[in-house]
Amino acid sequence: MSRAYAPYSGFPVGAAALAADGRTVTGCNVENAAYGVALCAECGLISDLVAGGGGRLTAFTCCGRDGERLMPCGRCRQLLWEHGGPDLLVDTPSGIRPMSEVLPDAFGAEDLARLGRPSGGDHQEEEAN
Secondary structure (H helix, E strand, O other): OOEEOOOOOOOOOEEEEEEEOEEEEEEEEEOOOOOOOOHHHHHHHHHHHHHHOOOEEEEEEEEOOOOEEEEOHHHHHHHHHHHOOOOOOOEEEOOOHHHHHOOOOOOOOOHHHHHHOOOOOHHHHHOOH
8 A cells, every 4th residue: 555656536555465375465556647547456466466477366455545444346356256256355344255245146257158258267378478
């Protein structure tokens, strides 16, 4: 949170998560004068995870300037689902909850597979290499 770039809103946000392999990944919000293209802290965290070799998230938290817990926005809940799944533990303002409660009935790779579409996963990792 202390590294956030939030000159427009004045609302710095930081995020941290544990990956299944023991790494800690972090992120902070990065605003832009075009407002709509700002990046949430969770976006930076997922980028850190992927850039560091990928893997699955097991626990996640997000806070604002005063250390108060913040709830991820809808877009970020989807990102967290994609990289942590239903069992990802999320530190919410109302306590620790599994991602399956934070984003019930989430849309995921299995939905794409059911529709006969590529679901990413290994294909994306191969392209990155």
